[in-house]
Amino acid sequence: MAMTETVxxxxxxxxxxxxxxxxxxxxxxxxxTAYGFWVFLLSDIVMFSCFFAAYAVLxxxxxxxxxxxxIFEQRNVAIxxxxxxxxxxxxxxxxxxxxxxxxxxxxxxxxxxxALGLIFLAIEFREFADLVARxxxxxxxxxxxxxxxxxxxHGLHVSAGVLWLLTMMAQVFAKGxxxxxxxxxxCFALFWHALDIIxxxxxxxxxxxxxxx
Amino acid sequence: MSDQTHMPDGHDLAPGEEEQxxxxxxxxxxxxxxxxxxxxxxxxxxxxxxDLVWQPSIPVALIVLAIAQMGVxxxxxxxxxxxxxxxxxxxxxxxxxxxxxxxxxGTVWIMANLNANMPPMDHIMRMRQ
Numbered sequence: 001m002a003m004t005e006t007v008x009x010x011x012x013x014x015x016x017x018x019x020x021x022x023x024x025x026x027x028x029x030x031x032x033t034a035y036g037f038w039v040f041l042l043s044d045i046v047m048f049s050c051f052f053a054a055y056a057v058l059x060x061x062x063x064x065x066x067x068x069x070x071i072f073e074q075r076n077v078a079i080x081x082x083x084x085x086x087x088x089x090x091x092x093x094x095x096x097x098x099x100x101x102x103x104x105x106x107x108x109x110x111x112x113x114x115a116l117g118l119i120f121l122a123i124e125f126r127e128f129a130d131l132v133a134r135x136x137x138x139x140x141x142x143x144x145x146x147x148x149x150x151x152x153x154h155g156l157h158v159s160a161g162v163l164w165l166l167t168m169m170a171q172v173f174a175k176g177x178x179x180x181x182x183x184x185x186x187c188f189a190l191f192w193h194a195l196d197i198i199x200x201x202x203x204x205x206x207x208x209x210x211x212x213x
Numbered sequence: 214m215s216d217q218t219h220m221p222d223g224h225d226l227a228p229g230e231e232e233q234x235x236x237x238x239x240x241x242x243x244x245x246x247x248x249x250x251x252x253x254x255x256x257x258x259x260x261x262x263x264d265l266v267w268q269p270s271i272p273v274a275l276i277v278l279a280i281a282q283m284g285v286x287x288x289x290x291x292x293x294x295x296x297x298x299x300x301x302x303x304x305x306x307x308x309x310x311x312x313x314x315x316x317x318x319g320t321v322w323i324m325a326n327l328n329a330n331m332p333p334m335d336h337i338m339r340m341r342q
Contacts, residue, residue, distance in 0.1 A: 034227030042309030049313040053320035078258055085250050088290055092243040190229045193290040197283050204279035208261040209272055
């Protein structure tokens with residue numbers, strides 16, 4: 001039968017890509033580390049989904065306070081979004097530079113990423129401070145509680161990302177492009193890109209849907 | 214686990230890792246991703262504020278655009294693809310998405326039901342007396 005003929009090959013090469021490795025052994029550390037970090041990022045996304053669920057349930061409970069469409073400023077959100085998008089791009093450039101061991105482009109890419117992240121944080125902080133000054137703090141209504149915790153949680157992640165970014169620059173400066181430093185750089189790039197994905201959900205669900213409905 | 218990494222020797226890829234390409238190809242990938250993401254973002258912001266389309270379609274369009282943009286980010290920035298060397302990463306992602314949909318969908322569904330079946334607040338107050 002044709003089945004028995006192919007079975008030996010199918011075991012060694014389940015995806016039929018022609019690369020038969022009989023005893024590949026454990027995966028390289030680089031893959032294990034990044035995979036573990038990927039699982040962490042997914043659990044982080046699951047945590048964010050709880051905040052999103054809470055926001056979706058509470059966005060109408062304004063307790064006679066302001067509705068989303070009354071407090072959101074589309075222009076600020078657009079600037080924030082462009083900042084994060086461009087920073088994702090420059091972060092990618094920095095990781096390419098790290099792979100090719102090019103210090104100048106690595107520092108440049110990371111510095112631009114840091115600057116864009118800080119601009120994002122500054123705009124977000126100003127928005128929050130402005131809302132609190134107008135009396136629309138997180139304790140005003142269930143809607144504002146959900147809004148501040150969801151967007152603030154993302155902002156905290158970006159702040160942690162900026163600190164991590166500066167640490168990576170210092171580590172490359174002090175230790176050079178060692179294998180372990182490159183693994184950390186890879187995890188950082190994953191983290192930064194994942195934050196951008198979460199921001200896509202935030203600006204679509206919170207800001208755009210909030211002001212459209 | 215060997216530490217002399219960098220060149221992936223098996224046919225597994227770490228998340229975020231690309232197949233071996235030249236630097237030019239890799240930069241081009243990021244440029245394409247950035248342009249697509251910017252286009253989708255611009256469309257989202259345009260759709261949200263326009264009167265040109267049928268109004269009830271706007272939320273649906275925004276959600277579709279958001280999902281498309283997340284896909285662009287996954288493919289061009291995180292390099293999660295459907296290639297055979299990416300199976301582990303995709304499976305982990307699929308499980309994560311399952312949990313996300315259960316949490317968000319389940320919460321919205323149950324809470325909407327509870328909300329619809331709850332008597333009005335003054336009714337509850339009268340029952341307490």
